Amino acid sequence: MPNSTHPVRTIGGYMGLQLPGGKPYYPDLIQLNTARNSLEYILLTQGYTTIYLPYFTCEVLLEPIKRLQLQYHFYKIDEQMDPVIDFEVDDHSCMLYTNYFGVKTDTVRALSKTQKNLIIDNAQAFYAAPIIGIDTFYSCRKFFGVPDGAYLYARSSRRLELSKDSSVDRMSHLVKAADLNVEAGYADYVRNNDVLINNEIKVMSNLTQQLMAAVEYDDCAKKRREHFAFLHERFKDINEFKFHYSPEDTPMVYPLLIAKDHLKSQLIERKIFVATYWPNVFEWTSPDALEYHFAQHMISLPIDQRYNLDDMKYLVETVESLLVKT
Ligand SMILES: Cc1ncc(COP(=O)(O)O)c(C=O)c1O
Known part of the structure; x- marks a missing residue:
């Protein structure tokens, strides 16, 4: 007999999307x-009442903090994007740190040894494995x-009962990029980003789970590392952001800091879309703040699996040609 855990089986009908x-x-x-x-999820299961988070991060992280009515305090980062810890974390508070661009894994490791109630945001460091005992x-x-x-690595064993999300209404930019091009899907991308605002916590949708299972992870990581190494070799001397380069890291983008006004907009004019x-x-900050400077002058060059080394050469040539012009 069919019941809620064993729904009626369907056979036949039209063919669905075929994903590997x-x-x-x-x-x-x-x-x-x-x-x-x-x-x-972390804030709920750990029951923190206060969070310390960097000025240099994405505002959507305030959504859960405000929803749960936590007290929050911003902290500064230094030129290496390491945290300036001038506060003390007690049993009821926690500290959030971002693995910036995926190149701050050393700092994450160091903090994990010294910092109480640490939470790591690896949104920009998908391939950086979680450290045991660190949310x-x-x-x-x-x-x-x-x-x-x-994905969440939670040190607490407490689990929340959640319903499953559905992604069907947020797919249009991806479908347009596949069928037409990235530009054709851009307005949809902005809209679909907005749809993610103030959503309740749910389990990853079936669609996203299937898409994530279809990714060739080793190949994507290898390309990212090669592209990153190529750009770093060309740019390391002029890059004003000095970070520890490890060939094992698999960053999100190449972070090129150059205090030259309009470089970002000139790249965008040439259809090199840097976020x-x-x-x-x-x-959140004033123009004299380091964080403001990073937001203004960091050129985040794409290095992902869509590109090859010829594309990276083109990026280098374009940036260099714009730097020569005053
Ligand atoms: C550093 C960082 N953390 C977290 C997020 C939020 O990710 P999501 O859109 O999956 O909530 C973003 C951007 O959206 C981000 O840039």
Whole structure:
């Protein structure tokens, strides 16, 4: 007899999307709908009342903090994007740190040894494995063509009962990019991003789970590392952001800091779409703040699996040609 756990089987009908079956990269982590909601999951299960978070991060992280009415305090980062810890974390508070661009894994490791109630935001460092005992979350859509999705490594064994999300209404930008081009899907991308605002915590949708299982993780990581190494070799001497380069890291983008006005907009005019991390930092800080400088002048060059070394050469040539012009 069919019941709620054994629905009626359907056979036949039209053919569905055929995605290559595979395994998720993090089969043992909790699968959720967004990274911001992974933070909410941690805050709920740990029962913190106060959070310290960097000025230099994405404003959507405030969604769960405000929803749960936590007290929050911003902290500064230094030139290496390491935290300036001038506060004390007690039993009821926690500290959030972002693995910026995926190049701050050393800092994450160091903090994990010294910092109480640490939470790591690996939205920009999908491939950086969680450290045992340190709450860590990931956002799928920063690295792969998926509408949403997040993974959470939670040190608490408390689990929340959640319903499953559905991504069907957030797919249009991805479908347009596949069928037409990225530009054709851009307005939909902005809209679908907005749809993620203030969503409740849910389990990752079936669609996102299937899309994430279809990713060729080793190949994507290899390309990212090669592209990153190529750009770093060309740019390391002029890059004003000095970070520890490890060939094992698999970053999100190449972070090129050059205090030259209009470089970002000139690249965008040439259809090299570099995102600003993060526009809210202009509101949260003043123009003399380091964080403001990072948001204004960091050129985040794409290095992902869509590209090859010829594309990277083109990026280098374009940036260099714009730097020669005054
Ligand atoms: C550093 C960082 N963390 C978290 C998030 C939130 O990710 P999600 O959209 O999966 O909630 C973002 C951007 O959206 C981000 O840039």
